[in-house]
Amino acid sequence: MASSPTDTAVAVSRLGLGARPGEIDRVAADPRGWAIGQIRPLGAPQPSGQFADTAERVAQYIDYQSDAGLVRRDRRAAAPATADAAPAPAPGMPDAADPQAVARREARQAARRDITQDTAQEFLARAQLGATTDDGFAERWALFWSNALTVSAAKFASGAFVGQYEREAIRPHVFGRFEDLVLAAEQHPAMLLYLDQARSVGPDSLAGARRNAGLNENLAREMMELHTVGADGGYTQGDVTELARALTGWSVPAARDQRQPARPQRARRMAAPTEPGPDGFVFRANVHEPGTRTVMGKAYPAAGLAQGQAILRDLARHPATAKRLSRRLAAHFVADDPSPALVARLETAWTGSGGDLAQVARALIDAPETWTPQPAKIKTPYEFIVSAHRALGTRPPRVQPLRQALLDMGQPPFSPPSPEGWPDLAADWAGPDALVKRLNWSRTAADAAQAADPSAVAASALGARLSERTRLAVARAESRPEALTLLFMSPEFQRR
Amino acid sequence: MTALKMNRRRLLAAASAGVGLAFAGRVAAQSNGPANKLVVVIARGAMDGLSVTVPHADPNYVPLRGGLAIAAPGEANGALALSEGFGLHPALSGLHALYGQGQMRFAPAVALPVRIRSHFDAQDVLENGGEGLRQQSDGWLNRAIVAAGGTSLKGLSIGAQTPLILRGDAPVSSWAPGGLVRDGDRIASLLQDLYVEDPMLGQNLARGLATEQLVGMEGGDQRLRRNDVQGLGQAVAKLMTGPEGADIVAVSLDGWDTHAGQRAQLQTRLTGLDQLVTGLKNGLGETWSRTAVIVATEFGRTARANGTQGTDHGTGSSFLLAGGAVKRGGPIGDWPTLADNRLFENRDLAPTLDIRSVFKGVLRDHMGLDRAALDARVFPGSAAEAPAMDGLI
Numbered sequence: 001m002a003s004s005p006t007d008t009a010v011a012v013s014r015l016g017l018g019a020r021p022g023e024i025d026r027v028a029a030d031p032r033g034w035a036i037g038q039i040r041p042l043g044a045p046q047p048s049g050q051f052a053d054t055a056e057r058v059a060q061y062i063d064y065q066s067d068a069g070l071v072r073r074d075r076r077a078a079a080p081a082t083a084d085a086a087p088a089p090a091p092g093m094p095d096a097a098d099p100q101a102v103a104r105r106e107a108r109q110a111a112r113r114d115i116t117q118d119t120a121q122e123f124l125a126r127a128q129l130g131a132t133t134d135d136g137f138a139e140r141w142a143l144f145w146s147n148a149l150t151v152s153a154a155k156f157a158s159g160a161f162v163g164q165y166e167r168e169a170i171r172p173h174v175f176g177r178f179e180d181l182v183l184a185a186e187q188h189p190a191m192l193l194y195l196d197q198a199r200s201v202g203p204d205s206l207a208g209a210r211r212n213a214g215l216n217e218n219l220a221r222e223m224m225e226l227h228t229v230g231a232d233g234g235y236t237q238g239d240v241t242e243l244a245r246a247l248t249g250w251s252v253p254a255a256r257d258q259r260q261p262a263r264p265q266r267a268r269r270m271a272a273p274t275e276p277g278p279d280g281f282v283f284r285a286n287v288h289e290p291g292t293r294t295v296m297g298k299a300y301p302a303a304g305l306a307q308g309q310a311i312l313r314d315l316a317r318h319p320a321t322a323k324r325l326s327r328r329l330a331a332h333f334v335a336d337d338p339s340p341a342l343v344a345r346l347e348t349a350w351t352g353s354g355g356d357l358a359q360v361a362r363a364l365i366d367a368p369e370t371w372t373p374q375p376a377k378i379k380t381p382y383e384f385i386v387s388a389h390r391a392l393g394t395r396p397p398r399v400q401p402l403r404q405a406l407l408d409m410g411q412p413p414f415s416p417p418s419p420e421g422w423p424d425l426a427a428d429w430a431g432p433d434a435l436v437k438r439l440n441w442s443r444t445a446a447d448a449a450q451a452a453d454p455s456a457v458a459a460s461a462l463g464a465r466l467s468e469r470t471r472l473a474v475a476r477a478e479s480r481p482e483a484l485t486l487l488f489m490s491p492e493f494q495r496r
Numbered sequence: 497m498t499a500l501k502m503n504r505r506r507l508l509a510a511a512s513a514g515v516g517l518a519f520a521g522r523v524a525a526q527s528n529g530p531a532n533k534l535v536v537v538i539a540r541g542a543m544d545g546l547s548v549t550v551p552h553a554d555p556n557y558v559p560l561r562g563g564l565a566i567a568a569p570g571e572a573n574g575a576l577a578l579s580e581g582f583g584l585h586p587a588l589s590g591l592h593a594l595y596g597q598g599q600m601r602f603a604p605a606v607a608l609p610v611r612i613r614s615h616f617d618a619q620d621v622l623e624n625g626g627e628g629l630r631q632q633s634d635g636w637l638n639r640a641i642v643a644a645g646g647t648s649l650k651g652l653s654i655g656a657q658t659p660l661i662l663r664g665d666a667p668v669s670s671w672a673p674g675g676l677v678r679d680g681d682r683i684a685s686l687l688q689d690l691y692v693e694d695p696m697l698g699q700n701l702a703r704g705l706a707t708e709q710l711v712g713m714e715g716g717d718q719r720l721r722r723n724d725v726q727g728l729g730q731a732v733a734k735l736m737t738g739p740e741g742a743d744i745v746a747v748s749l750d751g752w753d754t755h756a757g758q759r760a761q762l763q764t765r766l767t768g769l770d771q772l773v774t775g776l777k778n779g780l781g782e783t784w785s786r787t788a789v790i791v792a793t794e795f796g797r798t799a800r801a802n803g804t805q806g807t808d809h810g811t812g813s814s815f816l817l818a819g820g821a822v823k824r825g826g827p828i829g830d831w832p833t834l835a836d837n838r839l840f841e842n843r844d845l846a847p848t849l850d851i852r853s854v855f856k857g858v859l860r861d862h863m864g865l866d867r868a869a870l871d872a873r874v875f876p877g878s879a880a881e882a883p884a885m886d887g888l889i
Contacts, residue, residue, distance in 0.1 A: 430697060432704030439683070439701065447655070452630075454616070470690055478541030478753035480616045482683065489687055489701075491694040 006373045007031045009463035013496040016136025018387030024463040035137040035365045039358045043172040044142035045135050047125035054164040054280040058253050061160050066255045067108035074101040115160045119153060122163030123413040124399040130386040131395035141361060144332055146170045149227055150421035151190040153414040158194030162414045165190035178355035179316035182227055189252040189280040195219035202248035202289025220244035222419045233320035235296050242293045246308040249288030322350035334369055335376040336425045342369035375495035378426040381409035388488050391461035392449050408437040439489055446484035454483030465492045531649055531743045532862050533736055533787040541753035543793035544807055545814030547762050549604045553581025556834035564758055564801045579826045587766035590774035591818055598824030603815035605832055607847030613809040618794035623661035627877045636874050637744060638664030640859050643869040652742035654732055662746045682751045725768040729775020737783050756804035773818055785820035788862045798843050799834055812845035815854055821862055821889050850882035857885030
């Protein structure tokens with residue numbers, strides 16, 4: 001297919017994270033081929049750096065939980081007997097004269113701090129990957145799926161695993177079958193902890209009958225409403241409850257597993273013949289609700305872990321899932337209100353390939369609607385900052401200023417406000433205060449930039465999308481910082 | 497980098513506490529008494545010298561400038577009289593009072609050693625002190641600190657980032673008063689031009705900035721009010737006094753690129769400049785007698801007015817020198833006149849003086865740098881082209 005300079009500029013901004021110096025020249029020969037070449041069976045590129053993998057983080061998290069449990073016990077011991085209903089003492093309050101208790105509290109705080117700092121470094125590594133990668137499309141594609149299957153560091157427990165989640169559950173699967181992606185995501189500790197699955201207990205299971213514990217429907221509901229078929233996907237409250245029963249036993253390793261090593265091994269043995277879960281996943285047969293489950297009219301016989309997996313695969317393959325996520329993809333990449341024709345193309349590719357995301361990505365790249373010259377989407381704060389670094393040929397050096405800027409613009413690192421993920425409309429990101437914050441950040445970034453020639457930065461960042469108006473404004477600016485500020489705040493840089 | 501950061505933090509802490517500054521790794525105060533003080537104000541965007549030091553006696557001034565000409569002294573809104581047929585823009589009343597006390601000098605036609613009309617490139621040369629483009633990677637003010645003995649002089653820039661003029665081997669600090677030096681109105685109006693076809697961005701940014709302004713106006717003692725340039729001058733003065741005060745300070749003032757509507761824009765900019773100097777003088781107290789303030793710009797503007805009540809990028813412009821340390825005197829350098837055949841490339845005020853000569857004269861006589869260091873290190877290659885000017889301090 002013949003391509004124009006506009007196609008090149010559209011490719012790097014709408015499908016990618018903006019152009020680095022010289023990138024437009026490299027992509028120009030074949031912008032569609034540039035994007036298609038990034039569709040690889042191994043998935044999206046990985047951030048570089050030495051980070052704990054899921055298994056290591058599980059061990060750290062268990063240590064932290066043990067400390068936390070001891071601290072809670074210390075507090076109960078120190079509290080007056082009548083204060084059972086009162087809230088726990090505030091952190092930092094001397095809850096006991098016992099020096100061991102103080103040491104335990106400090107150990108807990110240190111463990112929490114270490115984990116939080118690791119997560120911050122994970123975020124910096126991801127932003128640096130975004131700012132430097134040649135595979136801008138694969139990175140955007142991975143970010144989309146991470147957001148479609150949101151976990152959030154707004155909750156400490158899931159925040160402890162969010163970096164591992166993206167690297168191990170999301171990135172390797174984004175160009176594979178959707179059902180494999182969604183299965184990896186739902187079985188990761190980040191998701192199991194975020195949506196409370198780890199504590200859900202089948203009322204009629206061995207443990208449930210003994211402990212008077214019960215179901216937690218949170219993950220089951222979001223699986224259907226947000227991860228697969230959608231709220232209008234044709235399920236009822238009864239289906240949610242049935243799925244929640246099927247998912248009982250999906251859990252994460254805990255300190256008690258170490259004290260009774262036989263138990264998780266037995267659980268793993270039970271899981272092994274069907275479909276073994278990834279690292280950090282434990283199927284607890286003793287909390288699994290026995291019996292056949294019926295979800296959306298189909299009966300699933302008792303099969304332990306495999307029962308929930310079978311339901312989830314069917315939900316992933318459901319036509320409503322293809323329809324919903326095709327629309328969400330089109331709305332993310334192309335327009336807030338995407339054309340039905342584009343959604344239909346993606347949906348056809350999805351259903352025709354059995355949910356092969358490589359085919360869906362190819363359909364997005366091939367769709368004529370993807371290449372309309374007029375940009376319709378406002379960049380998210382993260383996309384904006386990353387693309388400004390790309391324009392300058394730099395990368396964010398430290399996490400704290402990056403975190404602060406994203407906080408100011410309304411997108412704190414790894415912390416979407418709800419399981420729905422980050423919003424995706426212009427109105428969500430380009431409000432009055434958000435634009436002032438973007439302007440402030442642009443000025444600071446422009447001040448710090450060492451770019452000799454802002455006009456050259458404008459040309460290499462935007463290519464054929466650089467308007468005459470912006471080109472002149474940058475050329476006529478009275479200082480380099482002013483020129484770069486105007487470039488970053490120009491409509492064609494704010495949009496993609 | 498770390499040392500810089502630490503200095504900046506300490507500065508900020510010191511500034512908010514209103515006390516003197518603490519500098520890491522500083523040597524003992526100079527044995528021969530406290531150091532003199534130097535403030536360099538860079539007017540970014542090309543200040544129109546013909547409106548600053550008005551050549552009202554030049555017969556070609558009014559014909560060339562038309563409606564942009566500043567009236568002669570004695571007329572309504574007229575210039576404030578200087579010697580030899582010059583007058584000071586009426587907004588510069590504070591500087592004019594200093595002139596009356598023998599504490600202000602001016603050069604009516606200075607320029608860089610190279611003829612360029614790009615703001616970016618010219619600001620680079622103005623700040624790095626080279627003979628031409630990209631010959632130095634650090635700034636001449638920083639090299640002056642190094643030449644003076646490395647750490648005995650303390651450098652400070654106003655603004656979040658260190659400008660090129662102060663970048664280099666000598667550690668310097670920076671301080672920013674909550675965005676005040678920035679000209680928010682200018683960038684906002686430039687952006688509105690970019691947003692004519694994107695009303696959503698235009699309207700939302702305008703609304704956001706309006707709110708921001710309200711908040712800024714209500715700020716308490718901790719924050720300078722928007723446009724309170726005199727307050728800025730006093731704040732900077734505070735950072736320069738006391739045993740740990742900064743000795744060499746660089747301040748940037750934006751918004752001098754007056755392509756259209758020049759009269760009103762310059763009125764605002766020059767009022768700000770005048771208030772900055774007045775604030776410095778008031779804030780420095782007795783230290784003012786040991787202080788010199790330089791005002792320099794990257795180039796001047798066309799001798800003729802353009803079609804939009806403004807002027808375009810030119811060559812020669814004005815240079816101002818104020819302070820208690822300044823020696824009483826008349827204009828610095830010659831007046832080339834605005835005769836047609838004397839205009840540079842038939843459009844710009846022709847420079848008669850290399851701006852490095854005045855910088856060097858001030859550094860030698862005010863900051864005690866020797867000629868060899870000035871010629872070889874601070875302004876390399878300037879010995880013959882731009883000898884240090886005598887008699888300024």
